[in-house]
Amino acid sequence: MTQAQAMPVPSFAEESERKLCIICSKGTLDMAYPGLVLANAALMEGIEVHMFFTFWGLDMVNKKTMSHLKATPVGNTAMHMPQAISPLPGMTAMATHMMKKEIDKLDFPPIDEFLQQVSDAGAHLWACKMSADMMKLDQDEMFDEIEDIIGATDFMEMSDGAQIIFI
Amino acid sequence: MSAQTIAGQEVDLDEEGFMTDPSQWNREVAEQLAEQIGVAPLTDEHWKLLEFLRSDYEEEGETATLRRVTKLAGVPTKDLYRLFPKKPAKKMAYVAGLPKPHGCI
Numbered sequence: 232m233t234q235a236q237a238m239p240v241p242s243f244a245e246e247s248e249r250k251l252c253i254i255c256s257k258g259t260l261d262m263a264y265p266g267l268v269l270a271n272a273a274l275m276e277g278i279e280v281h282m283f284f285t286f287w288g289l290d291m292v293n294k295k296t297m298s299h300l301k302a303t304p305v306g307n308t309a310m311h312m313p314q315a316i317s318p319l320p321g322m323t324a325m326a327t328h329m330m331k332k333e334i335d336k337l338d339f340p341p342i343d344e345f346l347q348q349v350s351d352a353g354a355h356l357w358a359c360k361m362s363a364d365m366m367k368l369d370q371d372e373m374f375d376e377i378e379d380i381i382g383a384t385d386f387m388e389m390s391d392g393a394q395i396i397f398i
Numbered sequence: 399m400s401a402q403t404i405a406g407q408e409v410d411l412d413e414e415g416f417m418t419d420p421s422q423w424n425r426e427v428a429e430q431l432a433e434q435i436g437v438a439p440l441t442d443e444h445w446k447l448l449e450f451l452r453s454d455y456e457e458e459g460e461t462a463t464l465r466r467v468t469k470l471a472g473v474p475t476k477d478l479y480r481l482f483p484k485k486p487a488k489k490m491a492y493v494a495g496l497p498k499p500h501g502c503i
Contacts (some may be wrong), residue, residue, distance in 0.1 A: 238402045240434045241416035241492055243485045268502055275464065277484030338465055339503055348465075352474035 240313055244278070250279040250393040253384075257398060258290030260302040260342075262279060265343045266291075266398045281393070282349070283378075283386050288398075289326035292358060294376040297343050301327040322329040343374070350376035355383050357389075404430045409495075416491070416498050418454065423495030431493045437482055440493070444481055447473060451494040461491045463501035 232354045251273045255266040265398040266288075270280045304310040304317040318321065331341070340348060350356060358373055360382045370380055381389070399418065400411050405426035410418045417423060428434075428448060432438040450471040454462045461471070464487050468475055482489035487499045 238404075238434070239400060239411055239413060241415045241488065243435065243488050243492075247484070272502060274479075275485060275487050338463070340465065348468075348475050352479055 247275075249273075249278045249279075250390075252283060252390040252393045252395045254280045254283045254285060254395065254397045255288035255291055256286045258287035258300060259298070260300040260327060261307075262398060263291050263300055263342055264334070264339070264345075266396070267342070267349060267390045268339070270354050271345070271352065274354060279393075280349070280354040281357065281389060283357045283359060283381075284356055285362050288359060289362045289368065289373075291342060292346065292377055293366075293368060294374060295374055297346070297374060298341065300342055303327075305388065309360075314380060336354045346374055351384060357386065359383070360387075361363065407460050414498070416452055417495040418497075419428075420452070420495050423452075427495065428493050431495070435489055435492060437489060437493065443473075443477070444493075447471060447478070447481065447490055448494045451496060456496075461487075461494075461499040461501075462494045463487065463503050464497060465503045466503075 253266045253270055255263070258261065264284060269284055275279050276335050284292050290300060290354070302322055303323040304312045305323070306317075308314070310317070311324060341343070346356070356377050358370070358377050360379045360380050370377060399413065401407055402411055407422060407424060407427050409422045411429060412418050429438060429440060430454070432440050437444070447467065448468065451462055454466070454470065462470070464475070464478060467473060467478065467490075478486040478490075491497065491499050
């Protein structure tokens with residue numbers, strides 16, 4: 232039997248040359264997820280991914296803090312809470328608890344699990360030297376899958392030809 | 399949309415090449431689809447995932463996310479990327495004869 236048209240095959244059989252570098256500079260729960268979600272999505276599309284953790288973003292890969300990131304309503308008008316009550320005791324804990332619950336409902340993993348997932352999927356994780364020095368953090372105090380502590384110039388070399396997202 | 403014959407079976411494909419009717423799928427079709435995207439031959443490890451994806455789709459009505467696959471089928475992320483390289487979610491769905499997954503995870 233002859234077929235009227237050639238069989239369409241999805242384009243994902245082709246190799247992607249795309250490379251993505253995500254700079255994570257924030258250590259709050261709400262700012263940790265966007266980088267991880269984008270990294271994961273890029274990996275699922277066969278894109279080479281590098282994540283560079285700098286300044287407060289280092290909290291995302293600091294073993295002491297990575298499981299305790301918080302979301303705060305203070306100064307965040309998008310939480311739609313009167314700003315006068317946002318700094319009251321317990322408000323940050325409550326906002327954090329609520330956000331974690333909502334994230335779990337959507338079946339997104341907690342930060343440490345998510346980092347493991349993107350690492351297993353092939354993401355390269357790097358820590359910023361200046362930030363590590365400033366926070367007096369050694370590599371053995373960081374998430375095990377961090378490949379190295381590198382400077383900004385190393386990062387520039389590594390990100391040659393890449394698309395860069397700063398969070 | 400186009401109608402094709404794969405492994406002697408009539409199948410409807412969308413513009414991209416994904417099957418539009420999961421009931422037209424069988425193991426021979428899967429082997430052919432796997433061949434098209436370079437993941438053939440299918441091993442027991444592949445089949446375990448494809449069978450999970452099929453039965454989960456039947457219950458849930460949508461293609462499982464990779465996270466769901468790792469949690470419920472108990473297959474680690476690394477294995478998913480090894481078995482269906484580069485684009486595991488889409489490749490698995492394609493070979494399983496299911497719609498392209500739309501989840502972010």
